[in-house]
Amino acid sequence: MMRLPPFTYLAPRGVDEAVRLLEEHGPAAMVVAGGTDLYPNMKRRQFEPTVLVGLRGIKDLGAVGGSVRDGLTIGAGVSLTRVSREPDVATHYPALARAAALVSTPQLRNMGTLGGNVCVDTRCNYYNQSYEWRKSIGFCMKKDGDICLVAPGSSRCWAVSSSDTAPVLWSLGADVTLAGPAGARRVPIAALYQDDGIRFLRKAPDEIVTEIRLPPVDGWRATYWKLRRRGAFDFPVLGVAVAVRLEGDVCRDARIVLGAVASTPREAPEAAGCLVGERLTPEVITRAAAAAAGPSKPLDNTDLVYHYRKRMTRVYVARALRELAGLPPSAERDVWPPGMTARAIEERG
Ligand SMILES: Cc1cc2nc3c(=O)[nH]c(=O)nc-3n(C[C@H](O)[C@H](O)[C@H](O)COP(=O)(O)OP(=O)(O)OC[C@H]3O[C@@H](n4cnc5c(N)ncnc54)[C@H](O)[C@@H]3O)c2cc1C
Ligand code: SF4
DSSP states (O other): OOOOOOOEEEOOSSHHHHHHHHHHHGGGEEEESSOTTHHHHHHTTSOOOSEEEEOTTOGGGGOEEEETTTEEEEETTSBHHHHHHOHHHHHHOHHHHHHHHTSSOHHHHHHOBHHHHHTOOOBOTTTSSOHHHHHHTTOBTTBBOSSOSSSTTOSSOOOBOOOSHHHHHHHHTOEEEEEETTEEEEEEGGGGBOSOSSSOBOSOTTOEEEEEEEOOOTTEEEEEEEEOSOSSSOOOSEEEEEEEEEETTEEEEEEEEEESSSSSOEEOHHHHHTTTTSBOOHHHHHHHHHHHTTTOOOOTTSSSOHHHHHHHHHHHHHHHHHHHHTOOOOOOOOSOOTTOOHHHHHHHO
């Protein structure tokens, strides 16, 4: 059994106090919210903080406020269960409710928070392993080593952004508020991420995500499709968030954001461009879905072979768009064809 290393737990009552504690303890400290990602990572010695600043006692982080007309705010400490069931979210931002409901298991959704999901660590088959396992292969640059075992010649880490809610929040045009020693600042969620498996968050270590703000619905409709091995629970190996703004049956604006295909959620602007000014006919959808596969560049470092995950981008984007267009699900295959090898899939493209 893997055990947690010893650490000191600090329980601030307010955001200012939490920020002060993070600043005071520097690199020794980390924030913990629900702990559903951080504690397993600490057991595997992927993170080794000696001080944890717990957010659970900060009441302000647990509030849902604002309105659908002016924009809804969700505290970073709101549980994923509540996000998935909150009436305004479920009714007006159903893609977010769906993504939250698809994260891991009921127990982990009860503990896990929206803020923790937005900041969840990137993942890789060579990294999400016990200390002994990682040691046996000489470690890698994300922790304790100096090379990338997926791309040995690479100077960067390619671990995969594996948050279910991040692509949806990006497609909805959400903002996050960050509180730090210099005060609070609000940034578009797209600006919170960068394509680097180690430094995947563009924020200082002593900045805390305090709230996520969803813009007014304003005619936008969105959905989220998740590919994973087990339907009961599993991290995404592909997440597809699609948002469209329709006027009548003509698409006036669109955003397509892919999860689990890079170290950051990745937008597919060319695919979205195929939709603008068009009716969502099966032909337009097929064209946009094909364009969405371009920026989808999974590597061989998560579950299911990467050629398949890339192929499934097209299939899942088409399915998401068909759902938003009110068309019946397409007959496109999403199961591994019997007897087909990964090489055959790759050769067929
Ligand atoms: C078996 C299993 C299955 C899982 N499946 C999924 C899945 O399918 N999809 C998915 O998205 N996730 C999955 N997870 C990961 C995790 O449960 C969720 O991402 C969860 O939402 C994390 O939230 P938390 O509050 O528990 O975060 P924590 O574990 O408390 O924190 C996660 C990280 O975010 C930082 N952090 C937390 N809150 C803040 C904040 N407010 N500001 C700044 N930094 C912060 C922490 O320092 C830490 O680095 C799974 C985990 C397990 C163990
Ligand atoms: S992508 Fe490379 S450096 Fe990053 S976790 Fe995987 S093996 Fe390690």
